[in-house]
Amino acid sequence: MITIALYLTIGMVTLAAVLNVYRLIKGPDAPDRVLALDTLYINAIALIILLCITLGTRMYLESALLIAVMGFVGTVAMAKYLKRGSVIE
Amino acid sequence: MSQFAEYAICLLLLTGGAFTLIGAIGLARLPDFYTRLHGPTKATTVGVGAIMLSSVIYFSSRDGSIGISEILVTVFLFMTAPVSANILAKAAMHMGVRTVENTQGKPWDQ
Amino acid sequence: MFDRLSFPQPWLSLILFVIWQFLSDGVSGASVVLGLILAWSIPQMTQAFWPERPTFFKSWRMPAYLMRVIFDIVVASFQVAKLILSPRKPRPMFVAYPLELEQPLAITILASTISLTPGTVSVDVSDDNKILLVHALDAENGDDVIDAIRTRYEKPLLEMFE
Structure with missing residues (x-):
């Protein structure tokens, strides 16, 4: 039963990622694209956890943590760049 | 694995996937940037939270130990989601992103 | 040294x-x-x-506040989910929320709470820390939004940071 639920969930998250990519391409403004990238990394974290459950190993959770940290820093840096024109003043 | 844990895991997985999908649908179909901001900051965060919780239950009922990394990732996401939403909204306000016509009130121009 | x-x-x-x-x-x-x-x-x-040292606050009140916020997040995500899936157009609104809190830490916690609870996102704080600009996804009346935030989140935070 868990296997079926897992595959369904992986399908839904993948579809969500596709919709994010649609927003990433369509725009229309730069903040929209940054927001789409932000959502995309959160979806990537969800996919990594689902992969962990599917394979029955906890190994990949470290990478989920890394993506969470790096994604946040990236979003903040891009938003700061949009706002001020430079990341570090 | 107990029957109860199995049901709980399935329920949480499907809820999480559904919320992630709904957040992305919101991102794709809501009319302007500020309304789109609502989808990912909530629905997606809740979705990932539910998926994390199912992973915690899965590994704890299998190995008998509680995974700390999942909880750390979830706490980190819940702490950073409002910050990134806020800073993105500020950037959008600075750039004067257009709002949908029926918006009441105005963003500031500082 | x-x-x-x-x-x-x-x-x-x-x-x-x-x-x-x-x-x-x-x-x-x-x-x-x-x-x-x-x-x-x-x-x-x-x-x-750190611009200033964090002031003392009644941290034992924090768990109750967190429980309330988590409960609200779950309940309100369903509302936002319903709104996203329904064909009706949302009625977005910018609300200027007059702050009663004064400490920067308290305002940060309040703004994060507002952003996490679905239906509202905090957009900006005015330079004198008096007004918080909130964007509501679907609101009929700005005063309702202000009242809800005031009673549910700011009152407990005010008690915590006294």
Whole structure:
């Protein structure tokens, strides 16, 4: 039963990622694209956890943590760049 | 694995996937940037939270130990989601992103 | 010189130490030593970025507040989900929320709470920390939004930060 639920969930998250990519391409403004990238990394974290459950190993959770940290820093840096024109003043 | 844990895991997985999908649908179909901001900051965060919780239950009922990394990732996401939403909204306000016509009130121009 | 050996923010140091133990797969001698070094050095390095020392607040009230926020997040996500899936157009609104809180930390917690609870996102704080600009996804009346935030989140925070 868990296997079926897992595959369904992986399908839904993948579809969500596709919709994010649609927003990433369509725009229309730069903040929209940054927001789409932000959502995309959160979806990537969800996919990594689902992969962990599917394979029955906890190994990949470290990478989920890394993506969470790096994604946040990236979003903040891009938003700061949009706002001020430079990341570090 | 107990029957109860199995049901709980399935329920949480499907809820999480559904919320992630709904957040992305919101991102794709809501009319302007500020309304789109609502989808990912909530629905997606809740979705990932539910998926994390199912992973915690899965590994704890299998190995008998509680995974700390999942909880750390979830706490980190819940702490950073409002910050990134806020800073993105500020950037959008600075750039004067257009709002949908029926918006009441105005963003500031500082 | 004595100043250099102290812990300027004991709570931050404690949290850093505990998180390091979690991150490093089981408590061992090495992780304790490294955790202590990090707990000492990170507050020292970041001290220049803290504008003021965090004021004392009644931290024992925090769990009850967190429970309420988590409950609200779950309940309200269903509302936003319904709104996203329904064909009806949302009625977005910018609301200027007059703040009663004064400490920056309290305002940060309030703004994060507003952003996390679905239906509202905090957009900006005015330069004099008096007004918080909130964007509501679907609101008929700005006063309702203000009332809801005031009674549900700001009152408990005011009690906490007195």
